[in-house]
Amino acid sequence: MRVAARLIEGDPQHLGDYRLAGRLGEGCRGVVYEAYDPGGRRVALKVLKGDPELWAGLAREAAAAGRAAPFCTAAVLDAGHAGPRPYVVSEYVEGPSLRRAGRIFAGGDLLGLATAIATALTALHGAGVVHGDLTPDNVLLGPGGPRVIDFGLARTPAMSLTSGRLGAGAPAYAAPESFTGEGTGAPADVFAWGAIVLYAATGEDPFAAPTLDAVMRRILQAGPDLSPLPGTLRDLAAAALARDPRARPTARELLTTLVAGESRAEPPVRGAEPPVGCVEEVTPGAARGDHGSPGAAPVAADPLLVTGGDVAARLRTACDDPGLGTLAEDAYAALDPAERELVREVFLRFVVLPAGGGLVTRGVRAPRAGIETRVVEAFGCLVVRRGGEVALAHPALPYAWPRLREWIEADRHRLMARGGRVRPALLALIILVVSALAIAVAVFGVAVFGVAA
Template identity: 50%
Template sequence: MPGVSPLRPEDPRRLGTYRLDGRLGVGGQGIVFLGVGAPGGPVAVKLLRARLDDTSARRGFAREIEAVRRVAPFCTAQVLDADLDGDRPYIVSEYVDGPSLRDHVAAAGPRTGGDLDRVAVGTATALAAIHRAGVVHRDFKPGNVLLGSDGLRVVDFGVSRLADATVTTGNPMGTPAYIAPEQLEGRPAGPAADVFCWALTLVYAASGRHAHTGDTHMAVMANILYGTPDLGPLTGTLRDLVVACLAPDPADRPDAGQVLSALLDRARAGTAPAALGHAAPDGTGSERSGVHETGIDETRIDETGTERPGHDATDRAGGRDGRRVRVVAAVAAGLAMAAVVAVMAVLAAPGVLRAPAGRDTGRLGGTWTGAARFPSAGRVFPVEIRLAEPARMRWGADLHCSGRLTRSGGTDDAPVLTLGQVRGDACYPGRVSITPQGDRTAAFEVTRAGEGGIRYSGSLTRTE
């Protein structure tokens, strides 16, 4: 079978009644083997890295597996068996003979047209079914979407609660490029986190690139928290749907059922999906090198550096906030007002009506947020620049540094600003150069006072 590698000397040859014939993949949660059960058909057997030494932990995880078994079978790989006792706990699920969405896009290119529609509808349907059963996936990504001969399947859900209960490193559950902000902040991950990662997965399917990139895993996480996603070729209201799902506040995202309804409404109307949520940022991000960028592909930090999808089970779905329902109710009105709001925004935007001479910061105006890379210190931190009077800049790990900005050179479209009146520990004055890269995106560079070279730099997106 394609995608199956030989067993290694240290691999078991049997787990319970299942003969193991090869490896399907390795991930942060365990190793996935191609197995053969008593009836003789192929199955996927995931050997978990974690041990369940506590009786209550075993019982709790068994309840999670039972919840996963209630998920509708038409769009997921069903859990068939599990053995949680002993030193080698494992889970057995259906074997799906087909590539992952990640591998398919890497080999054949991005999905477009009806192919992209099928991915969007199929994955949203699976996610809605998973949530309806009271389960949260918590690791939704292109590598966990399999393209079987009988249709798309979402796999590898359910082990996350077990991993959370046994891992003590404090690292967030999930894959760096596909983690919701609340997970990075250590808050519980509910269904809204899956919706966030669904949107990132759709971006990958449409572009072949990850929405958030960085040189390291920490840089990727900083991009998720403070940067702007690269939405690739997505346009129109399909782009708006994805942006609504990427809302920083989980309560502002539509739920999976609402996403599916929007996609089906669009299919009936023959147009792009109805917009949900807030206006889309127009940032395009930096140039991408492909699916294997450091810190951005689907791999976790493990001994192989790669990961293949396995098949698992867990976590309870949280409640839904009424705001997400109101988001859907406001779709029609929001679209009808979009053109009027856009014109008013242009007329009212700070910097379109010029500031008095001597206090002008250029035509950019507004508030810009983003992330800065500090190569010599190996750090990434958030930045906020306000270009309306009084122009100011805040930066640092918790935006603890602040300073006043005054125009000192450059052009109206690409100003050079003096950063003075600086406050904060280990915060220094200097010069800030801003170069627009689009209507709402810009690059910036900061030079420390008394130094000639660039101290740190990054990208910005206009938020006001």
């Protein structure tokens, strides 16, 4: 079962309207958190590293990525660019990354994976977006098929063609032009597609080497061994990995050949037209295996993307990746009736509603024995012990667990009164300090005026 690691010191507990639940991973470009919006929807929130000025165009880039047709991608939902922690919010995809899956792909599964990534790139490039950081870590194997993620680092062509920095992607999947200063664009994504397909068939990074210089030499001078790939995919990968970006097929040309079936042995013809067919009306998200957003208007779907999405959806990956709300509800259901009666009061002790608004979680004295102890222990990884206190391990739990949200709303007035009070221990300390100061002032006054007299 995949569960996000707990937040560590220095991690924010909330950003914008989102409550952070735990860490999903960290890379050189940022930290990815499991988070929840005020309605309890589970999302992936990436906090970007580096100089905030480098992300000045974040909102524009996120808007461009959001215009991509919803096929084999994780939708970009929001972006926050004000303040010292710029972040991108995207749809949460259950399932491991291609790298973490630890499996070798062959036959129909390999074709489905290659088609899914080509479909995602076709959708992105059609919206004028270059991914720019496509690696096996940015392909998730979800229950509805493979999905390309991490559009928080997506770049528009205007930025991509002028950057040309190695830091734009993982070196082993960077196109030759990334190292020569020519600038990178959509062809660099196609190069990464070829390298990822070969990785999926072998389990090894195709240009791996001990040093960065060695990686660069392999990419610039020596092509990888493509013999593990079957006929059509071998030809497509060879074309995609061409050193000259102008010689590579487009993502759309890749997809056109892939959906035509493995019977074609030739690389795609430059400028190939998509299959002829009627434009289909679909709801955003339908091709990703979900139901789209409530009330979402149908969009005119490219028939090539529809076909690619259908092929990709056949590659389904079973995963055990429950959200916090599911974990909490399962623990609650496993209790006996007497224990359930106590859950509400035990969990409401963790919550404070300050007078200024918002919601704060806190630690409370740990029960020493009896039924309350069994209740706390039943929630396992959701509650953590710290010395003589227990606290919620994930501050987002009140957002993620609908039952707890209902309890908080029903008891809002009492929780707000609790939030407005000064704790008795703190009040006693304040009285003690004030009294000591008063005595010190009195003593000092007597000494001064006594001497003067």
